[in-house]
Amino acid sequence: MYHVAVYGFGKLGQAVCQAIRIAPDMQLKAVFSRRAAGLREDAAARISGVPFLEPEALEACCDGIDAVINCGSSAADLPKTTPHIAAGHCVVDSFDTHALIPAHFAAVDSAARAAGTLCIISAGWDPGLFSLMRILASAFLPQADISTFWGPGVSQGHSDALRRLPGVTAAVQYTVPDEPSLENARNGIPPSAETPVHRRICYVCTAPDTDRTVLERSIRSMPYYFAGYDTQIRFVSEETLLREHSGLPHGGSVICSSDAEELPRHALELKLSTGSNPDLTAGILTACARAAIRLHRAGECGCRTVADIPPSLYAPQDASSQRARWL
Amino acid sequence: MYHVAVYGFGKLGQAVCQAIRIAPDMQLKAVFSRRAAGLREDAAARISGVPFLEPEALEACCDGIDAVINCGSSAADLPKTTPHIAAGHCVVDSFDTHALIPAHFAAVDSAARAAGTLCIISAGWDPGLFSLMRILASAFLPQADISTFWGPGVSQGHSDALRRLPGVTAAVQYTVPDEPSLENARNGIPPSAETPVHRRICYVCTAPDTDRTVLERSIRSMPYYFAGYDTQIRFVSEETLLREHSGLPHGGSVICSSDAEELPRHALELKLSTGSNPDLTAGILTACARAAIRLHRAGECGCRTVADIPPSLYAPQDASSQRARWL
Known part of the structure; x- marks a missing residue:
């Protein structure tokens, strides 16, 4: 039996508790959360009988926890908390800022090697399962092009960016892949780096007296997020948003294809859709916790990603x- | 630089020679084939300057070959030749009789452990890439159902079965997945074990005076191969067969989906199509040879499958x- 703790009790942390519950070989030993005071009763019911503790209590809990699943919010928390936890425990996280993975890897690797723990970072569907498919495709079909498309699905980062704008009381942003670009990629014509291949659909609720024309203009001009993208903005009531857009569906495709005349014609696509992004990520994180514990028991330490893990260790x-x- | 030899020089062996040629870190050291006498000139041109030797010569070649890619025909050769080669060299093969993999694994593992070599068996797209996807899906989405569909593509086994019938001079059999069953699987309703989910389309050339009605009846009643399947039989001339059916396209899908009300709704599909089955298998075998050599250099020995290999070792x-x- 593998003894696992969950660190962070937002949507992802709650989904991980459920994934541990259905695993035949895992037991949830504790939940660590800043929300412990506020959520204690509600949460205690949800995770029946499991200790619900302040994050600071983790350091004292060295015994009886084989791995910690760090469910903090990626951009803000994980670069600090994963190396910190790694000093005492094996940790798994879903750090998802692609460009910063090498730096996060180095920080976690150094902490884990010093402490003799084994950590797996960036374990989710992308990075994670999709990374695995890109690595396999690059090795197995070395002459083919590889493209990744995301959506249709809710982007938390883009939704947050909308919510930070003055006058916006609530918002949800869907990322939708451009169908012609998808079809081209399937036929061996990958998108060029300059062409945006995703559309953005924003459902926005505004405070009374908000000038929606001005707001629309500021949304469309946000660099990185919306500028240069085909962006649709739909103003809705909070009731509509709650009723029609409170799920967290997501998905995407990794497409690997070759088109050149002289090459053998191969096409490989991994296509994913989920009605619940946190539930899917939770399943992958939980399987990675199992792999981390097995590698640690086999005497290994340091940081790993899905690129380094023998697949049979997940199940x-x-x-x-x-x-x-x-x- | 990894030094590799190819054992067997049929369609697969020839495709592997080409895959080694485009690998930046590999060199083809020798080709071993029973056809050495017959094909020597033709083959020598194709693999320019590489020694082309009788299979028996391999035993004397212990130096300078890091791994042997065994390209023999699966059912007949591999259970004998892979353990035999493993006694002297690291070997990779594409053994594909699913039910006999555990026995083949045990035989190769025992030979490889005794000799201190590292072998990877059943490396292709199924078994191989599709196996990997089934293992990942079973671990990451533990409550979902997993189904595999093959085709549209040419089945060598079924084509051979047709060719063995009296009166048949040439034949090609296409395996075609049943579209409604595919759609059901995508929507979380996997096929039952009893329902055939593939159609079979046979292009058959016959000798003069063959009674085609009798032949059709014997095809349709062949147990395991055609009995119980939706089988179409089309009689064609050898010219037509050569012109329209001499490619070896194949492909398929691994589908993992959940439908039950109380479960999170996930759907994952790995979809593959290739215009050349041997070229695709060759790419995977070559990547596995790289992984085998790296594991062996790291001090490991014994038999492995894709389930045991850290994915970064392939590229x-x-x-x-x-x-x-x-x-």
Whole structure:
């Protein structure tokens, strides 16, 4: 039995608690959350009988926890908390700022090697499952082009960016892949780096007296987020937003294809859609916690990503049962 | 530089020679083939300057070959030749009789451990890439159902079965997945074990005086191959067969989906199509040879499958470049 703790109890942390519950070989030992005071009763009911503690209490809990699943918000928390936890425990996180992964890897690796713990970072669907597919495709079909498309789905980062604008009381942003670009990629014509291949659809609620024309203009001109993108803005009531846009669906495709005359014609696509982004990420994080504990018990330490993990370590069954059933 | 030999010089062996040629870190050291006498001139031109030797010569070639890619025909050769070669060299093969993989694994593992070599068996797209996807899906989406569909594509086994019938001079069999079953699987309703989910389309050339009605009846009643399947039989001339059906396209899908009301709704599909089955398999075998050599140099021995290999070992780049580029 693998003994696991959850650090952070937002949507992802709650989904991870549920994923641990259905795992045949895992037991949830504790939940650590800043919200402990505010949420204690409600949360205690949800995770029946598991201690719900302040984050500071983790340092004293060295015994009986094989791995900590760090469910903090990526941009803000993980670069600090994952190396910190790694000094005492094996940790798994879903750090997802692609450009900063090498720096995060270095920080976690150094903390984990010093402490003799084993950590897996950037474990989710992208980075994570999609990274794995890009690595396999690059190795197995070395002459093909690889493209990644995201959506249709809710982007938390873009939704947050809308919510920070003055006059916006609530907002949800859907990222939608451009269908012609998807079809081109499937036929061996990958998008050029300059062409935006995603549309952005924004559902926005505003405070009374907000000048929507001015607001629209500021949304459309936000660099990186909306400027240069095909952006649709739809103003809705908070009731509509709550009723029609409170799910967290997401998905995407990794497409690997070759078109050149002289090459063998291969096309490979991994296509994903989920009605609940946190539930999907939770399933992957939980499988990675299992792999981290197994690697640590085998004497390994340091930082890893999905690129470094033998796939049979993710599933509860032993390697020979998996071979007989899935190979 | 990794030094590789190819054992067997049929369609797969020839495709592997080409895959080694485009690999930046590999060199083809020798080709071993029973056809050495017959094909020597033709083959020598194709693989310019590489020694082309009888299979028996491999045993004397212990130096300078890091791994042997065994390209023998699966059902007949590999259970004998892979353990035999493993006694002297690291070997990679594409053994594809799913039910016999555990026995083949045990035989190769025992030979490889005794000799201190590292072998990877069943490396292709199925078993291989599709196995990897089934294992990941079973671990990451533990409550979802997993189905595999093959085709549209040419099945060598079924084509061979047709060719063995009296009166048949040439034949090609296409396996075609049943579209409604595919759609059901995508929507979380996997096929039952009893329902055939593939159609079979046979292009058959016959000798003069063959009773085609009798032949059709014997095709349709062949157990395992055609009995119980939706089978179409089309009689064509050898010219037509050669002109329209001499490619070896193939492909398929691994579908992982959940439908139950109380579960989070996830759908994952890995979809593959190739215009050349041997070229695709060759790319995967070659990447697996790289992984086998790296594991062997790291001091490991015994038999492995894709379930056991850290994915970063497949590609030429080092782990940190892959992390920066693909994660």
